[in-house]
Amino acid sequence: MASEKIGLTESISMAVGGMVGGGIFAVLGVVASAADTLAWLAFIVAGIIALAAGYSFIRLGDLSKDDDDGPLTYIERFTGSTKLAGMTGWTFVVGYIGTMAMYAFAFGGYFTELLGVRTVGGVPARPFISALVIVLFVGLNVLGAHASGRTEDVLVGLKVAILLVFGFGGIYYGFKHGKLRSGLAQFGVGPVIAAALSFVAFEGWELLLFDRDSIKNPAETIRKAIYISIVGVTGLYIIVAVVTTDLVSPQVIQQNAETALAVAARPFLGEAGFVLISIAALFSTGSAINATLFSSSRLLNKMVSEDYLPAQVGGNGDGEPVRALVILGTLTAAFTVLGSLDGISSFASLAFITIFGAASYLAFRNRSGDDVKTSVVPAVGTVGAIATIAALLWHLYTSENPVFWTVAGITVAVVAAEVLYFERKSIENGVSSMESELEDIV
Template sequence: MSTTPGKLGFNATWAMAVGGMIGGGIFSTLGVVVGIAGSLAWLSFVAAGLIALAAGYSYVKLAAHCNRGGGAFTFLLAVNQRNFAGTLAWVLIVGYVLTNAVYAVTFGEYLGHVIGLGPWVPRVTGIAIIALFILPNLRGVGVTGGVEILLVWFKVVALLGLASWGLIHWNPPALSQGVPDASLIAALFGAASVFMAYEGFQLLTYDYEDIDNPKRTLPRAVLSAIIVVILIYVMVALGTTMLIGADHVILHKEVALAIAGEKAFGTVGLVLVTIAAAFSTGSAINATLFATARLTHRVALDGELPAAVDHHNRQGAPDRAVIGLGVIAAVLVATGSLIALVEAASLTFLFTFAVVCTLAFRLRAGHRLITGFGAATGALACVALVVQLLQSDPLALVFLGVLVLIALFGRPLLLRKLGTRQP
């Protein structure tokens, strides 16, 4: 079946969904989840993936139900929940900024591991990669479908090659090497903590009008992509840990896959995994910055962000949004820890996905058994992650709590003072 010229067909849509999730997820989260779930880290990825699958189903059904893209913000507007939509949009934008910070930190850690000049390298290179991708976004250049397909297949082949090598050298004792005995509860906490590894597929809902036959293409591409990513994450979690042991995954959590690649294939493996990590995180930063700027424009048009934010340069790019989002992410790269950034980003997306599943359940968009499962498990995972943050990083929870309070109570005052566009 031919694709309409200028539209994204199934292959490009599928590749963008896979790329949006793998974009930095497994490279940055494996050490975090092994530290929480131990030998059951693979189960954490399965549990988080099932929630993501229900959320993905809810997203595509709501997009078809409303016959428009734009994600959670526009779905809530469609049912006249303007105040909640504005609040959630602010929270979601924060989630994307946190995610970009995670990708940039991961990029810096992998590059810094290869260069080995000092502890300052990861932070500096992380800030530099964000600055680098601000420039094409100021020219209004996003990620093209052809480029994304090429990058995705390179990442998938590299990850599957590494995982397969570890699985061939089957070594189950390595999964629990140097870590406490795992439990089902720990695996569920691990799933909540690294849920950001599955965010990214919903970026396609912002491109709904650019997809060829979206009511058919989007569900097939998104749901199959989530299933493939679940399988890849499980294979990588098992294969990598069997190669170097759970204790080394935790010890080198920022660059665990590079350590595994070096052990498997020497310098060649180290270089290939580092290149894959650089491509993954770089393309994810570019795509997320591009999509978040488009979301910011959409939110500003509907009067839920100050009108001044929605400024466009001569190339038609939302320059103030791009620069502002990039600068905030760079500050987080300079000041935040990887674990705190991962968990904070995971909480924002768990909450957003739970809301989307609940909305799909209420509107009977799709099978209520699936959307209800997503709403219930997403909410439970939010509670689990709040408990986890209270114990491990209460400052991150306070940071998110303050942002939510600002979005709830400070946003209306700020919008009245600064002025907005009429929705």
């Protein structure tokens, strides 16, 4: 029913919640380690690319002129390739798995630091806690335990309020003690690399594109919600980055990458600040895992119905997508237990930069000759995505070589699986033809 559809306020809350949900708590330390006091600039660069991608998706939606369309339909319609649409869907799913693994990694880090327990029986506690929280939320989703829209609005409001208190409190403290610095004297490639690493913190607004049928006046509401949420979140990230990098030394940030935000609260809020931010991070990353599991499992089911995934992944009729949840949970748990924070965040960021860059390119290719905006904005998104992907890969290859090969190996495996799936009929026909020829020879 139309009365049950959500409006602009709820849509903004969904988009902001998707981005702030757990990304900034998890990825801030990685970004700050790469860009130091220019971390704020990295978030501006990533925010501009995300905004260009948002414009591009909206532009493709306007050209499509169908309220039931979504990102995958745009890809298929404007490229004429079902394979590319399916591979984009797979990339979305893989990106969500990486994102949830990052959230779980951060959850385990904050949990163990808060309790002061890093090992149990000589075994690191963080991987165990991270896997356990994944299992917990898979179970809750299987049982159908999801937060209501109103509850999500309250949680998003609390998370943003805590980050604003942290940000403005830290700026006041830093200004009072002469600790605030622009960092521009250290300008170099660091912000571009950090922008690529930070891109996963801008993942979340695109979920609105998959929920068009549950939003009032989707074309106009989604347009406003995406622009407002990305600009607002970018501003919030800038404030948080300035406080963290100005009040905490690079060495301390590197040693506490997964809990950098809480560590940065100590100078002006003391131990109570560390506890407050840590508790907020636990709620935030936990709710982000829950929400992403919910959305991505339904994306998997939709992809099955459109033959983008094997039928064995979906099913379960009108109930919860149990098989999809179990598959997502298993892959996420393996990733968060075996991976490093750098590797997980790099992989997730790479997935979403690729998707958003591709959307920008597609919008640029379908630009209007008499409207400069339809050319310039997608061009910025395309060039920005290419530059950040190149910077990220260069950084990983030169500074994090094991992470580079891990990310490369996973990427090759995923692409190979996608190609094999979408070319399966051609392969089957080729094998049958070869068998027939052999039989004729014999």
